Amino acid sequence: MAQQIEQLILALQGKLDSAAILVGDAVDPRYSDDLSHEVSHRPEIVLRPRNTGEVAEILKACNAVGQKLVTQGGRTGLAGAARVQAGEAVLTLERMTALSPVEPATATVIAEAGVPLQIVQEHADAAGFMFAVDIGARGTATIGGNISTNAGGIRVLRYGNFRAQVLGVEAVLADGSVVSSLKGLAKDNSGYDLSQLFIGSEGTLGVVTRACLRLHPRPVTQSVAFCALPSLDAAMELLKFLRARLGTLLSGFEVIFDPLMSEMAGALGLQPPVELNAPVYVLTDIQGMSPETDETVFAEALGQAIEDGLVADAVLSQSEREFQTLWALRDDCNTYLFGLEPMLSLDVSLPLPRMGEFLALAREAQRKADPSGRDYIFGHLGDGNLHYCVKTDAPDAVARAVLDCVARTGGSISAEHGIGLDKKSYLHLSRSAVEVAAMRRVKAALDPNNILNPSRIFDMTA
Template sequence: MRDDATPETGPEAGAPPAALLDRLRRCLPPAALLTGEAIGSAYQEDMRNRPSARPGLVLRPSTTAEVSEALAACSVAGQPVVVQGGRTGLSGGHRVQPGEVVLSLERLNALGLVDPDSRTILADAGVPLQRVQEAAAEAGLMFGVDIGARGTALIGGTIATNAGGIRVLRYGNLRAQVAGLEAVLPDGAVLTSLRGLDKDNTGYDLNGLFIGSEGTLGVVTRALLRLHPAPRVEANALMALPSAEAALALLGRLRGVVGRQLSAFEIMLSDIYGGVVSHLGRAAPLPTGAPVYVLAEIQSEVADDACADRFPEALMAAVEEGLVTDAVIAQSRREFLQLWELRDACAEHLRSLPNRVNCDISVPSARIAGFLDASRAAIRALDPEARFLVFGHIADGNLHYVFQTKAQDAAEACLMRLVADWGGSVSAEHGVGLDKKRWLGLVRSPAELAAMRGIKRALDPAGILNRGRIFDL
């Protein structure tokens, strides 16, 4: 996806029908409705600077009941609604299309207490991810999902996109963290499953419908989230390697040595590593210029776990064998965080670069090395001067495949076809939204797309909720 689009305010969305406004004013408090000049420009913000219409109405409910009232009114009026969380999405799902009103989760922000027995916490959809992480940490626990936008991304949005992040390898994506959900259907009906049962085989898993549905089937209002024991042992290391093949070999080696204590295994190609080091303006922990860099992390909830010794021993053995050409192991909490800062700063560094195509893709992890070779060769055939700034979660096959080229449209289309040819996905963790739906047919069969459309029609027969996201009806 091209990231150099010129920022625009976009067309006016127009005022909603007077009858709808009258009904909303009767059933919602004044703070839940913004119209006219009270609507700030933030509701048009987009991380990729793509055009967004100015909404004529912003709904800001603070309770599930208010969400229900708002959606019921919009459903009767046939009023299209776009749901917004922290607006950190990278696929355009939250951008306002002409004629849509905004339903913002920002005032749904209550956070319950950690239940230490069940290791769960109840969070409203508008609670930032970082608040959940902090509440878990205060109770001696941790939340398994972490992403760079942790301070801004809201729980409802991370559920709607099934967010992944850096520790999917150990804890799974957002779907694995949900013990129960409350969601409001487009007609205002409320579905609640917040009992936190580990076993409940009474029919369809309705929770699963909403996780990853990008707000097209209903609005998640509350979630019962699973927590994990906080690590008592935590260590990381940055390594330089001669190739992606070597990185995959190292991944297999570490899995064999430390098992599930391997909590992260992140890859950065040469140009992105060098660029981030320069962007941060500090000494590089390892010299630049190696073909591949890997940041690996271990976590254990057992204080005397022997993996704390096996991890550095395995890395030193890999250096001696030539599998790793150089390595630095964090010796303090400060160094541990500095190594992670390198990885976190990738996205910030990239925003300053021109002629950039940014694709969130996945291929089977065992095929990543071959895919990288094939895709770079294919894109360089279109533009010999293309520059590759790839990074991501190599252990789960997710690459943030970023490259600079003047042949942006042709190169992006080439990459997406290759992703499909290699058995991958055109969206690994950022969803489909408005921007990626043109590629969906490459990786989903006509039967799958028909099933998705059937579910959409069943739950949203009026077609008001996040219409045109993922696919068109």
């Protein structure tokens, strides 16, 4: 065992329970799990605190001996931020799963970092509220991980990303000191909002231990439409039309391009809701409070869109079962693509007015980089966020080609998955040298020994 690990164990003796420190054979292989095909190391030590005080003891001890750590939530990240690097200890929040009762007056709940997203969703629902972020990994992904990656998903269009759901966090800094903003105040301008630092910084600035989360009134009505459209331009017009017509009723606006839709339907044996002969499909839904009128308003808007030629064909859910069935098509995209290999999966966002320009450029560049590659594109069109996947034997060349087009059309190389270890080499396409330098200065200020998720997002030396 490395001497440093022995020092660490010594320093933590008596401060944690016996289940809190795993070494040697006791280290379960799950801590080395990673969704990518990259090499993950088996950690020499896994630290499993039960509460914020124990996290503080652990960081204080690690900081003293210069022990680097990687913090793990549900390990469902798609950029390798939680993948173990050589010499890193694992800090897992898996034992911190407490959840407060919902506070109805403020519509808030306080969750420990290790609570899975779906548990928060169900907890809110049972109290008559809704937690507004939803992503495919809901059953495993944790609140701490969601905060660290500023998770997005299918309802950002209406409710904002994870940042918008966080009233405040409690976090442990690298030196073991604790900052806390769990008061549940809608307004608090007493100095810097430190919570913002920890949202989306992928565990590099501190370890989030608890969060006060904002809930929304649970919608009374929901209804989804699956639409076949003649073009991307029509989809953009439909989005603009529905936003203006439906206001906040509009909750989701997802796109699936062909050939993904028809191939997937064939491969998974799906009963397609409309005839599959269009280049673009849109899943769009509403959530409202007025059973008498919401669905009529939605149906009338879609009727108008068909009349105006924006939509070629559409099916509107008539029941909760149909709502779930239609929405399942969206999750099916992931199911289908996970089964195809070798698959390059990019997660990009574009300014909506330049989406068409980007797609034309990117498809051309992608085909030049790998003429036999095949693209499967879907995503959150309402947010300008596409999951651009390519079945290719030349993933690096294709990634470079497509991400270069993202940069040329003013987009981001990571819309919601983050940078982690895997997108680091492309960060310069989205962020200037000045911006990365500013990030380094903030990182050095809060974690001077660089022990927290080191080398994620950027390296400390240029």
